[in-house]
Every structure is written in C-alpha cells, then in structure tokens.
Amino acid sequence: MPRTGKVVTTLTILARRVALLCLFYAIDAKAFAPCYHGGINAAACLQRKKNHSLSFSISNTDSSKSKESTTENADELRPPPKSSHFRPPIAPVSFGQALKGINGKESMHFLLEMAEKTKSDTFQLFGKPFPKLYIVGNVHTARDILLEKSTSKVPHIYKTYDKIMGKRTMLTTVDNEDFKKMKDSLIKPVFHQSAVVKSMNRNFEEYAKDWVDNKLETFSETGQLFDPTEEMGCLFFCSYLDSAFEFNATDEDYCNFTRNFETALPELIYKRGISPLRKYHDFMYPKTREAFKSCKALQAYGEEILRSYRKKKVEDRSETATLIKVIADEKAPFKNDKYRVAQIVDLIVASHVTTARHVSSTMVLMAKHPDVASKLQKELAGTNSTPRSHQSNLGNMMKESYRLCPPGATLTSLHTTGRDFHVYDALNKSKLGMIVPKGSTVLIPNILMCRNPGIFPNPDVFVPERWTNANKDMEDSLLVFSLGNRRCPGQSLASVQTSFILEMILSRYSFEIEKEGYFQFNGLISGFSGTRLCAKKAINLL
Secondary structure, three states, rough: OOOOHHHHHHHHHHHHHHHHHHHHHHHHHOOOOOOOOOOOOOOHHHHHOOOOOOOOOOOOOOOOOOOOOOOOOOOOOOOOOOOOOEOEEEEEOOOOHHHHHOOOOOHHHHHHHHHHHHHEEEEEEOOOOOEEEEEEOOOOHHHHHHHOOOOEEHHHHHHHHHHHHHOOOOOOOOOOOOOHHHHHHHHHHHOOHHHHHHHHHHHHHHHHHHHHHHHHHHHHHOOOOOOOHHHHHHHHHHHHHHHOOOOOOOOOHHHHHHHHHHHHHHHHHOOOOOHHHHHOOOOOOOOHHHHHHHHHHHHHHHHHHHHHHHHHHHHHHOOOOHHHHHHHHOOOOOOHHHHHHHHHHHHHHHHHHHHHOOOOOHHHHHHOOHHHHHHHHHHOOOOOOOHHHHHHHHHHHHOOOOOOOOOOOOOOOEEEOOOEEEEEOOOOOEEEEEEEOOOOOOEOOOOHOOOOOOOOOOOOOHHHHHOOOOOOHHHHHOOOOOOOOOOOOOOOHHHHHHHHHHHHHHHHHEEEEEOOOEEEOOOOOOOOOOOEEEEOHHHHHH
C-alpha cells in the first residue's frame, strides 16, 4: 500500500476512535450529571431532606399492583409472569436517573424513594437492555445472601478499588484462596489475642481522655464550635495508627488521608466501576486525573508507615502482635512491599471510619434530642440507675443511632449471588414468590433494612426505648459489621471503644446544634456533614 494510503487509513482509524470517545463521553457525562437533584424532582429531594417520611411495605405485594406513574423514558414496573415465581419490580426511573441517584450524595433518599414507589423492599434498577442491579432491603434475604458460601464480591468493582490501594488486598479479594488464608492467618488472629485487644483499648482510652480533657473541655469553656465528624475521625485515626501500626499520626495526616480517599473513591469505584463506558475516556476528566494522584498519595503514606516501622530498633517496637508487625514480617506471604503497602492502606480505611461516624452521629442525635440526652446523662452519672440499667440504656441509644444513621447506609455491600434467593415476607412469616436469581449483582443497603416500617414502627423517629424489648427481626436488621466470613474482624474492639468514649462524653457534656448540616453519603460512608456543635458542661457537674 502506498504511503499516502497508509496515512489515510491511519487518520480514518484515529477519527473513528475520537468519534467513539466523544460519544462515550457525551453519554457518560449525561449519566453522571453533578448531582441527583435534577434527576427526578428537586423540590421533592429538598422535602425529603427536611422530612424523612418515606415508607414502604414488605407484605405480600404483587408487582402488578404497583402501577406507579413513570417519568419520561422510564421503565414501567414489570408484571409478574404466569409462573409462581417472579422477579422484584423495576424501579420507575430511567438508566441515567438511576445512575445519578445511586452515585450521588442523596443516594440514601433515592433508595428510600424507590422502595416507596415500587412498594417493595427488594427491587431492580436498570431495566432492559442494561445489566440489572438488585437492591435487597429485605433483612432475611440479605442475611441469606451474606451467609451463603457461593456468594462472591463483584470482580470489576473491586478491581477498581485495588487501583486505589495499589495492589490486591486481603479484605477485598475476590475468590482467591491464598488471600483468604492470609486474612485468616494474619489479620483475624491479631483481633483475637486478648493481650493485643487490651493494649489497643488502653491506647484508645488514653487518646480519648486526652481529647476530652484538652479539646472538648476547651470547646466547652470558650464556646468554640466544632465538627463532630472531623473530631471523631481524627481521634480514631490517630489512635488506630498508634496502636495497630506503631505510627504517630497527626491531625494533618488525617485530613490529607481523608481528602485523598474521598477524591479517589467516587471517581474510580462509583463512576468508573458502575459505568461500562467510563474506562475508555476517563483520562478526559480532570477529576479522574486528580483521583489517580490521590491514589499515589495514599500509597506513599502507606510506604511511609512501613519505612517508619522498619527503622525502629527492636526494643522500641511493641511486644504484642500488632498489625504492622505481622505485615512487615519478611516471612509473611507477600510478593513484595507494594502488597504490604496495599494491606496497610486498606486496613486504615476499614478500621476507623465506621466507629468514628457512629460516635459523631450519636453526638448529633443527642443534640437534636436533649430530653433523651438529659435522661441518659443522669443515669450515666449514677444518680438514678444501677450499672446494669445505665449500660442497657446506653446500649439502646447506640443501637438506635446505628439504626437511624447507619454508617454504611448505601454502597457498602455489593455481591454476586451464587444461587436463587427467595424474598422472605416478615409480616406473614413465609417466602414470597419473588426471587433474586442466581448470578445477579445485588446491593444490600443498610438504610432500607433499618428504616423498614414493617419491622420498625415510625422508622424515621429516634426512639431508643424500642430496643428494650427488641425482637429477632430488629436485632437482625443491624448489619453494620456484616455476617459470617464477611464479618468485620474488629467488631468487638470497635464496640468496646465506642461504648467507652460515648459514656465518657455524654456523662460529662451536653451539646447544642449551632449549624444543622445534613446526613449524607460522601463517597466513602454515611454521616453528618457540615454540622457544628456547641459543648456545655453537664449541669450536675457544675
């Protein structure tokens, strides 16, 4: 072929590729508009933020009876087939609206609205011809899926997560027996050794007392406002890095780590992971390029922690089996240090965020409900209770805080089913004809289980007393730490530390909200954002 012909052919191929990239960019940009507010109804979204009055039924509801009016280009609810088994109803939104809703900061409200529209706690997003995503908010079905051995994590989602860490990690590995054995032999034993747990708890108590005596006391005396989410996040972050990684972290470290992770996660997981077109043109997005820079910064921080430990003299290292000790051990079955760094970054993310958000959300709820706070404060001070009763009431308040403001409210549990699962009707104690078929991609949002009116009457109201005589369905709905082999290995440690700091704070201080803020999903986990509290010394201590 003459040189001119080759040039023309090459230019033609390049032009076609550029045209396809532009097309992908246009489609994907439309699907991932800046926020969900314009996707369905901005006024309705604002109203949901002011008054969470959504409700839905888990009774034996046939999908053919849910004839909701749909928006333009939306999928109609699918009627059940003639057979006794049928699939969950399809949410009445278009593909683009579903993408915006599930990826935005209003994803919790979006899922609650879809449950209300479909009249079901289990439904489908993305109708034909797009791949279906099953939203499972039925507690019995969710537990069955999580406990089933054939259930697996979604490979392409977690591959993008591994890009943030740098390499594959033990906590997110999909169907790899070597990594599972490493997790069972390296990580889990650390949290099962009493000496290690006691050392980590003592360390956290010192950090908590220092924060209360120095920072919270200063806030109380000067009237300075503070953000509970930032304060608790920094406290748990620094304490955990000290006790688990023998590294002295600073407030600046916490701010940088959180900023980098929250920059990387939405771009690489929720946009690139869910959109099949994103990977072909993500280099065209400034935010995606910034996300990759944040990934490098996170990995560099993990390398700094590993270097810091190796530089320590043997006598300066902890005598207990800390996480950094088992990871840095040359006998540990890691290919190279890049895999060690990935485990470090992943464990930091998994360790401190959930507990920190739970404590900060509880502080905000106490400020919103001063009567409940005052009653609990008197009991914790020992003026009108026994030790057993005040522990019980504190436990009820913690559970209600978990229920109303679950840290993992939305995108924390994405799996592929290994068999068919029947949806269970909690009201009639029987299985419905509705099934989630084998091979389905399922999302299990805690917010749907925790706000289910069939299990929790007045689900949007803060009522700690409901847990005094809680039934099994109520207890089973709190899947904060997951289940079975997927259960968080540090659950008991997190529970002890959460109880300790909440009892210390709430027995000595009360709080008032000076700036409301809002409860939202921030790309990593759910929590209050922008809230400012004012701390005041408890009246009985003045």
